[in-house]
Amino acid sequence: MHQMTLAEIAKGLEAKQFSAEELSRALLARIAQLDPQLNSFITVTEDLAIEQAKAADARRAAGENSPLLGAPIAHKDLFCTNGVLTSCGSKILTGFKAPYDATVVEKLKAAGTVTLGKLNMDEFAMGSANESSHYGAVKNPWDTSRVPGGSSGGSAAAVAARLLPAATGTDTGGSIRQPAALTNLTGIKPTYGRVSRWGMIAYASSLDQGGPLARTAEDCALLLGAMAGFDAKDSTSVDQPVDDYLAALAQPLAGLRIGLPKEYFGAGLDARIGEKVMAVVEELKKLGATVKDISLPNMQHAIPAYYVIAPAEASSNLSRFDGVRFGYRCENPVNLEDLYKRSRGEGFGAEVKRRIMVGTYALSAGYYDAYYIKAQQIRRLIKNDFVAAFKDVDVILGPTTPNLAWKLGEKNADPVSAYLEDIYTITANLAGIPGLSMPAGFVDGLPVGVQLLGNYFQEGRLLNVAHQYQQVSDWHKQAPTGF
Numbered sequence: 001m002h003q004m005t006l007a008e009i010a011k012g013l014e015a016k017q018f019s020a021e022e023l024s025r026a027l028l029a030r031i032a033q034l035d036p037q038l039n040s041f042i043t044v045t046e047d048l049a050i051e052q053a054k055a056a057d058a059r060r061a062a063g064e065n066s067p068l069l070g071a072p073i074a075h076k077d078l079f080c081t082n083g084v085l086t087s088c089g090s091k092i093l094t095g096f097k098a099p100y101d102a103t104v105v106e107k108l109k110a111a112g113t114v115t116l117g118k119l120n121m122d123e124f125a126m127g128s129a130n131e132s133s134h135y136g137a138v139k140n141p142w143d144t145s146r147v148p149g150g151s152s153g154g155s156a157a158a159v160a161a162r163l164l165p166a167a168t169g170t171d172t173g174g175s176i177r178q179p180a181a182l183t184n185l186t187g188i189k190p191t192y193g194r195v196s197r198w199g200m201i202a203y204a205s206s207l208d209q210g211g212p213l214a215r216t217a218e219d220c221a222l223l224l225g226a227m228a229g230f231d232a233k234d235s236t237s238v239d240q241p242v243d244d245y246l247a248a249l250a251q252p253l254a255g256l257r258i259g260l261p262k263e264y265f266g267a268g269l270d271a272r273i274g275e276k277v278m279a280v281v282e283e284l285k286k287l288g289a290t291v292k293d294i295s296l297p298n299m300q301h302a303i304p305a306y307y308v309i310a311p312a313e314a315s316s317n318l319s320r321f322d323g324v325r326f327g328y329r330c331e332n333p334v335n336l337e338d339l340y341k342r343s344r345g346e347g348f349g350a351e352v353k354r355r356i357m358v359g360t361y362a363l364s365a366g367y368y369d370a371y372y373i374k375a376q377q378i379r380r381l382i383k384n385d386f387v388a389a390f391k392d393v394d395v396i397l398g399p400t401t402p403n404l405a406w407k408l409g410e411k412n413a414d415p416v417s418a419y420l421e422d423i424y425t426i427t428a429n430l431a432g433i434p435g436l437s438m439p440a441g442f443v444d445g446l447p448v449g450v451q452l453l454g455n456y457f458q459e460g461r462l463l464n465v466a467h468q469y470q471q472v473s474d475w476h477k478q479a480p481t482g483f
């Protein structure tokens with residue numbers, strides 16, 4: 001049962017081959033048996049899952065038949081879930097049970113999904129390896145001595161290991177696409193504003209977007225359709241109808257114009273990854289696509305700009321964690337200042353502190369113009385590059401990551417080397433455009449991801465290209481040995 005995709009589960013439930021309760025119990029047993037090897041869950045919500053599964057079965061028995069009714073999923077642990085621990089991978093949220101559901105959680109609940117639990121992640125989504133979690137590192141099921149990517153590393157590892165068919169994630173600089181690439185999954189970061197951020201614990205508010213990770217583009221389409229939409233509670237949510245992503249999947253690729261940015265295939269890219277990516281391009285040509293070489297000249301400035309803007313926003317967002325209202329509080333504070341200092345000092349991990357300090361510095365008087373304003377100007381240039389490119393092409397294609405999954409601990413001494421892993425993904429967040437990663441094969445037994453970038457609100461087109469590729473390839477069907 002655990003090999004089934006969401007689309008297959010929907011058919012099985014409809015045909016009464018099994019019930020949602022049976023399926024959830026089977027997956028919960030698998031999580032109990034296998035997750036100790038991966039550490040992908042922070043909380044398993046067994047009772048809630050059984051209760052929701054029974055309710056889904058009752059709705060089906062009463063004649064309801066929507067595709068996600070009874071579908072088991074889990075949420076990255078930064079989506080607030082009513083009455084369930086929401087940790088954001090941090091000690092500072094010790095014991096925090098959100099008093100409400102995030103909009104994404106609420107929408108997926110209403111669609112009838114069953115929540116199996118909350119998934120491990122880099123602390124406050126800061127990382128590309130899922131090693132900064134207070135709850136311990138997550139391991140990659142393709143090689144448990146390696147990282148699964150981050151920050152949605154728990155989501156990626158759990159779905160790749162067939163502990164569940166799909167999960168939610170968030171992407172500020174690549175946190176859906178990069179772990180999807182390193183674990184052989186399909187994941188999509190929607191256009192900024194497409195998915196509500198309400199109830200998502202904020203990291204960098206102008207960049208954060210929620211989205212799905214699954215094993216197929218079809219399953220991503222199913223989930224994204226349920227997650228997306230205008231939300232009056234998020235002032236950056238865009239009031240525009242949600243496309244029918246499932247209907248978009250079937251469109252033939254004849255006439256599709258693909259842009260290959262030269263900057264995505266230059267220095268720093270593992271040549272073996274480049275070859276896999278070009279093999280995908282050849283397949284897409286056979287399906288009728290045409291290819292054009294393009295340039296995104298400002299990409300080289302993306303990492304410095306991102307690592308000013310994201311920490312700047314984080315330093316402001318994270319000021320709310322003060323030991324007073326919720327989460328961790330230091331013992332026996334002598335006065336208010338001591339309470340703040342020690343609660344934050346003891347509650348935040350090293351990477352989070354590093355970014356709060358970088359962000360605070362970049363925003364301080366005298367430095368604001370030199371760093372923050374400059375970074376925002378670069379952001380505009382990056383956006384302009386994409387706007388110009390999309391005049392001539394429908395999608396931009398390249399590798400998702402420059403390297404394969406690395407060994408646990410390998411990049412810990414040098415944070416910048418981990419930041420560089422985001423080189424191909426962060427431009428989409430800075431510009432606000434959608435991006436998708438899908439499986440493109442294996443090098444030395446480790447998954448390779450190919451990234452598709454689209455113009456604003458072109459999620460349907462990205463899912464369409466990925467789905468059509470998945471009809472003529474079977475990389476996405478490969479499962480890691482032992483899972």
Ligand SMILES: NC(=O)C[C@H](N)C(=O)O
Nearest residue numbers: 125126127172173174175
């Ligand atoms: N949150 C993300 O999208 C991941 C990115 N590597 C970061 O640390 O900011």
